[in-house]
Amino acid sequence: MTGPRFSRRLPWTTAQNRWSEAIAAHRASSRPLFDLTVSNPTRVGLDLFPGWSDLLAEAAAPDCEQDPLGLLSAREALAAFLSKPDDPVDTDDLVLTASTSEAYSYLFKLCADPGDAVLAALPSYPLLESLAALDNLRLDHFRLERGRRWQLNEPAVAAALRPETRALVLVHPANPTGSFLLQSELEAALSLCAERHLPLVSDEVFADYPLGNIEDRGRAAAAQPHTLAFSLGGLSKSAALPTWKLGWIRIGGPRDERRRARAALSLIADTYLSVATPVQRALPRILAAAPTVQATLRDRLERNLSLFRAALGTAPALRLLEPEGGWSAVVRVPRWADDEETALRLLVERDVLVQPGYFFDFEDEGHLVVSLLPPPEVFDQGIARLIGAFEESAIPPGTGA
Numbered sequence: 001m002t003g004p005r006f007s008r009r010l011p012w013t014t015a016q017n018r019w020s021e022a023i024a025a026h027r028a029s030s031r032p033l034f035d036l037t038v039s040n041p042t043r044v045g046l047d048l049f050p051g052w053s054d055l056l057a058e059a060a061a062p063d064c065e066q067d068p069l070g071l072l073s074a075r076e077a078l079a080a081f082l083s084k085p086d087d088p089v090d091t092d093d094l095v096l097t098a099s100t101s102e103a104y105s106y107l108f109k110l111c112a113d114p115g116d117a118v119l120a121a122l123p124s125y126p127l128l129e130s131l132a133a134l135d136n137l138r139l140d141h142f143r144l145e146r147g148r149r150w151q152l153n154e155p156a157v158a159a160a161l162r163p164e165t166r167a168l169v170l171v172h173p174a175n176p177t178g179s180f181l182l183q184s185e186l187e188a189a190l191s192l193c194a195e196r197h198l199p200l201v202s203d204e205v206f207a208d209y210p211l212g213n214i215e216d217r218g219r220a221a222a223a224q225p226h227t228l229a230f231s232l233g234g235l236s237k238s239a240a241l242p243t244w245k246l247g248w249i250r251i252g253g254p255r256d257e258r259r260r261a262r263a264a265l266s267l268i269a270d271t272y273l274s275v276a277t278p279v280q281r282a283l284p285r286i287l288a289a290a291p292t293v294q295a296t297l298r299d300r301l302e303r304n305l306s307l308f309r310a311a312l313g314t315a316p317a318l319r320l321l322e323p324e325g326g327w328s329a330v331v332r333v334p335r336w337a338d339d340e341e342t343a344l345r346l347l348v349e350r351d352v353l354v355q356p357g358y359f360f361d362f363e364d365e366g367h368l369v370v371s372l373l374p375p376p377e378v379f380d381q382g383i384a385r386l387i388g389a390f391e392e393s394a395i396p397p398g399t400g401a
């Protein structure tokens, strides 16, 4: 190696792996591609809000109004947007960030020192690993248990806590499994945190997208006065604007702890001042339009989920693990090979792109993750091809599902 040495936070060499090479080769070929991995809502053929283009221009101005926590007008609009009749949100409890990912980074800086650990569930959102590593933290895990739904088992969480653990991270509803925390599970997690003086970080980016009615669905983690908790969200999901770069932290818990956290987060945010002023100025109008955007997206998600469910009804070898919310669904499939090999075969032989379960650390093989966002013409064909691949294979029905 020549030149300066880089830090050991991440393995900086990004060798192409089989997976990315196969996708690149497929895209370069003349074959069709039924992409069931899309996660960018602006790329799925929906006219989500025709007026977007004027919004930033109207909100732009060359002066430098700035507040490390976010402009008051933006936080007031956000407080109104997040408030529910039984859960009013206080403007003072909100901190704006450039994204939910940045919100994680602020909270890791707030709660932990290099070498400490944060604890999160498996299967889970893969970016957490890099987010923790970039803040010099170790990511520990406990497993969600799959019964009728994905369940949070309090003893499993407790057993995974170590003296170095500085925060419990929950994704509510989870990506990719789509499971919400029940209120009872959330309360169990909050009590564990309270006993050990740990904050709870709850990623609620998909909370606006429930799929069906869940009895006892957990509220926002910050919506309680007992334990320091942070609920995270952002425009990437709530307004389908991933490139406009605005996320938020809602601080919840006892008043003094909220005040201390807010002051410390203000110092962190003041160091970067990363949220652009135009998007903050535009926030009241963006949030006013967000319910319509969400309704359009929910129609797409529900439509695709119904189609998927119906198609799987005639495919005994495959089983849908019903999502409770979010933008994806997990399907159990017969184990041809490991999940990467299965996904590669689907791509090469059937022109269908799905995510293999190992990206998300499922406990065993035989899980594929399907985005519910694609346009119907892509989704329906992709699902038919996915099911056809397993139904027509020599594997006996039911194996591994």
Ligand SMILES: Cc1ncc(COP(=O)(O)O)c(C=O)c1O
Pocket (backbone or CB within 6 Å): 039, 099, 100, 101, 102, 125, 171, 174, 175, 203, 205, 233, 234, 235, 236, 237, 242, 246, 247
């Ligand atoms: C569970 C979860 N949290 C956070 C994010 C990142 O959100 P943002 O674009 O606001 O950084 C994603 C992105 O897909 C996600 O799936």
